[in-house]
Amino acid sequence: MRAVVYDRYGPPEVLRLEEVARPLPTENEVLVRVRASTVNRLDVHTREANVKSGLVVSLLSRLVSGLGQPRQPILGSEFAGEVAAIGSAVTEFVVGDRVFGNTGLRFGTNAEFVSVPESGRIARMPTGMSFEAAAPATDGALNALWCLRLADVKKGEKVLVYGASGAIGTAGVQLAKYFGAEVTAVCNTKNVDVVRSIGADQVIDYMKEDFTKNGLSYDVIFDAVGKQSFKRSKGSLKPGGFYLATDGFRNLWLALWTSRFGDKKVIFKLPPRYTKQDVLLLKELLETGKFRAVVDRCYPLEDVVDAARYVETEQKTGNVVLSLEQ
Numbered sequence: 001m002r003a004v005v006y007d008r009y010g011p012p013e014v015l016r017l018e019e020v021a022r023p024l025p026t027e028n029e030v031l032v033r034v035r036a037s038t039v040n041r042l043d044v045h046t047r048e049a050n051v052k053s054g055l056v057v058s059l060l061s062r063l064v065s066g067l068g069q070p071r072q073p074i075l076g077s078e079f080a081g082e083v084a085a086i087g088s089a090v091t092e093f094v095v096g097d098r099v100f101g102n103t104g105l106r107f108g109t110n111a112e113f114v115s116v117p118e119s120g121r122i123a124r125m126p127t128g129m130s131f132e133a134a135a136p137a138t139d140g141a142l143n144a145l146w147c148l149r150l151a152d153v154k155k156g157e158k159v160l161v162y163g164a165s166g167a168i169g170t171a172g173v174q175l176a177k178y179f180g181a182e183v184t185a186v187c188n189t190k191n192v193d194v195v196r197s198i199g200a201d202q203v204i205d206y207m208k209e210d211f212t213k214n215g216l217s218y219d220v221i222f223d224a225v226g227k228q229s230f231k232r233s234k235g236s237l238k239p240g241g242f243y244l245a246t247d248g249f250r251n252l253w254l255a256l257w258t259s260r261f262g263d264k265k266v267i268f269k270l271p272p273r274y275t276k277q278d279v280l281l282l283k284e285l286l287e288t289g290k291f292r293a294v295v296d297r298c299y300p301l302e303d304v305v306d307a308a309r310y311v312e313t314e315q316k317t318g319n320v321v322l323s324l325e326q
């Protein structure tokens with residue numbers, strides 16, 4: 001099968017398209033013929049061994065992914081495709097089912113085939129949905145779901161999503177609305193329309209207004225892009241409010257500190273845990289129109305290096321899809 005492989009950590013250019021052996025599903029696995037996948041920030045961080053986050057984080061990253069070289073040569077965690085074969089003990093799926101999901105740190109989806117445990121994060125795709133629309137529906141959304149649940153976001157609460165135009169941010173806006181919150185989204189001028197189109201109640205253009213200086217306060221500030229700080233956001237949190245982090249080693253210490261001191265808390269819990277139930281919830285939200293994955297660009301698999309370069313700009317709006325359709 002064709003797959004995007006890499007055998008050393010480094011820039012997008014370490015990625016190359018190659019013929020490799022097709023995975024064989026074990027008795028509890030489903031073999032998926034991948035029709036669409038994505039390049040996301042998890043792929044970028046893993047491929048670079050998190051070098052930009054400093055020595056300690058880079059070492060931790062290598063401990064997870066392979067010390068000297070990557071243990072899993074195929075990146076990609078999101079997939080949408082068709083069931084090509086099933087293991088002897090699989091009961092939920094049949095050959096030909098259209099499925100989508102997320103392999104997480106097992107990766108392997110930037111390839112024509114991937115094996116996924118039946119009990120893993122895999123579900124049937126909503127009827128009528130394209131592979132390109134389903135493939136990017138899990139990474140940002142599972143991240144956002146994990147964070148918002150940790151803050152126990154409730155109906156009527158005021159939630160500010162900072163970095164509302166990224167993969168996590170676009171999902172965060174929609175999921176916070178699903179939990180019944182009143183959502184203020186913060187993004188760049190060029191993304192105001194798209195962020196409004198996914199249901200934000202208020203949109204703040206950070207090029208024109210600084211939310212920390214407008215006198216308003218929130219129950220939850222969700223830094224969906226890792227560009228804010230608790231220090232700057234604290235004054236805009238209501239007493240008892242939560243600052244949700246998605247990035248930054250310092251937030252681990254702040255989470256520990258604020259769990260004991262002060263009434264405004266930082267939440268940053270690693271590693272995130274996602275379940276099959278979460279993917280089933282996303283399926284339901286996709287079906288009922290409460291959630292859609294925002295797609296910025298779609299590249300053919302062959303152009304994976306260009307796709308990875310674009311994701312690295314940290315400027316994408318929503319998600320970048322890789323298409324494996326002929």
Ligand SMILES: NC(=O)c1ccc[n+]([C@@H]2O[C@H](COP(=O)([O-])OP(=O)(O)OC[C@H]3O[C@@H](n4cnc5c(N)ncnc54)[C@H](OP(=O)(O)O)[C@@H]3O)[C@@H](O)[C@H]2O)c1
Nearest residue numbers: 041042163165166167168188225226227246247314315316
């Ligand atoms: N997705 C994952 O699986 C994953 C895994 C591990 C860690 N993370 C971390 O989670 C964070 C978000 O990930 P993501 O995948 O959602 O990111 P992303 O999609 O790459 O975020 C891109 C968006 O961030 C916005 N942005 C960039 N700089 C900004 C700033 N200073 N203020 C406000 N918005 C800004 C960009 O819009 P403008 O440039 O127009 O503002 C762009 O729309 C990142 O820090 C990432 O490292 C993500």
